[in-house]
Amino acid sequence: MYAVKKPDKVDPNEKRLGKWLNCALSYEPLREPCVIDKLGNIFNKGALVEALLGKKLPKEFRHIKGLKDMINIKLLMIPGKQSDAADGAMFQCPLTGLEFNGKYKFFALRNCGLVVSAKALKEVKSSACLVCHKDFVESDKMVINGSEEEVAALRERMEEEKSKTVKEKKRGTDVVDGKKDCGKLEGNEKLENGKKS
Numbered sequence: 799m800y801a802v803k804k805p806d807k808v809d810p811n812e813k814r815l816g817k818w819l820n821c822a823l824s825y826e827p828l829r830e831p832c833v834i835d836k837l838g839n840i841f842n843k844g845a846l847v848e849a850l851l852g853k854k855l856p857k858e859f860r861h862i863k864g865l866k867d868m869i870n871i872k873l874l875m876i877p878g879k880q881s882d883a884a885d886g887a888m889f890q891c892p893l894t895g896l897e898f899n900g901k902y903k904f905f906a907l908r909n910c911g912l913v914v915s916a917k918a919l920k921e922v923k924s925s926a927c928l929v930c931h932k933d934f935v936e937s938d939k940m941v942i943n944g945s946e947e948e949v950a951a952l953r954e955r956m957e958e959e960k961s962k963t964v965k966e967k968k969r970g971t972d973v974v975d976g977k978k979d980c981g982k983l984e985g986n987e988k989l990e991n992g993k994k995s
Contacts, residue, residue, distance in 0.1 A: 817943055818900035819888070821845050823859065828889070833868040834906050835859065836956040837949050838942050843868070861956065869940070871911045873898065893918035893928055900943065908938040 820827055824845035831843040839859070846868065849855050855862060862868065873889040876897070889898035896902045896915045903916035910932045918928065919939070926933050937955070941948045 814900040818898060823849055823856075828873070830873065832871050832873055834871055834940065834942060835862050835867060836869070836940070836959075837861070837952050838906075838940055838944050840871075840942055841868075843870070869906060869908055869911060871906045871913050873913050889913070891915035891918055893922070903944075904942045905939045906942055907932075907934050908940060909934050913942065 816825070818840075821842040822839040823841050826842060826845065828840065829842060832840060833843045833846060834840050846862070847865075849859075850862065850864065874892045876888055876890045879888050890896060891898070891902075891904070891914050892912070894915050894917050896917060898904060898913070904913055905916060905919060906913050907927055910927050910930045912927055912929055914928070922928055925935070940952065944952065
């Protein structure tokens with residue numbers, strides 16, 4: 799007579815909208831200024847900085863160590879939309895007008911921070927940003943809220959960049975008298991420029 803109540807299923811549309819319209823950390827609605835991490839998660843900058851300062855980042859965001867791991871992005875507000883509107887997207891692609899709500903793929907350009915739809919990048923083949931005209935390469939395009947495969951590719955690229963910077967630090971820039979790369983050490987601890995180390 800008393801059937802076990804089944805747990806409510808999460809509506810996939812609500813889940814998608816929650817991911818695209820809210821900060822990945824605080825779950826508050828997105829508002830300027832916004833940032834993304836190197837895996838394409840989108841945040842309100844204030845919430846992320848606050849969590850970094852308080853050392854309260856969840857495990858899934860532990861790859862964010864500081865400001866250098868954030869990319870500032872520019873989202874274009876839909877004209878006439880109120881910032882507290884709960885009926886859908888508040889942002890759009892500046893070129894195509896597609897809503898930033900998860901139905902369409904969006905990219906952030908690392909060099910200028912502009913957020914544009916994949917459709918805009920596909921239709922207008924250009925190596926420069928279509929709004930600010932700064933040049934970019936294919937690796938500057940970062941997918942926002944990508945699929946598991948896209949996030950895995952971004953994670954791999956992030957690890958490569960991290961290992962490259964570690965190698966450069968180990969290999970290279972000696973600091974002497976406040977200047978980088980002044981000279982190399984010779985066998986008897988003298989620099990090529992004659993100074994003692």
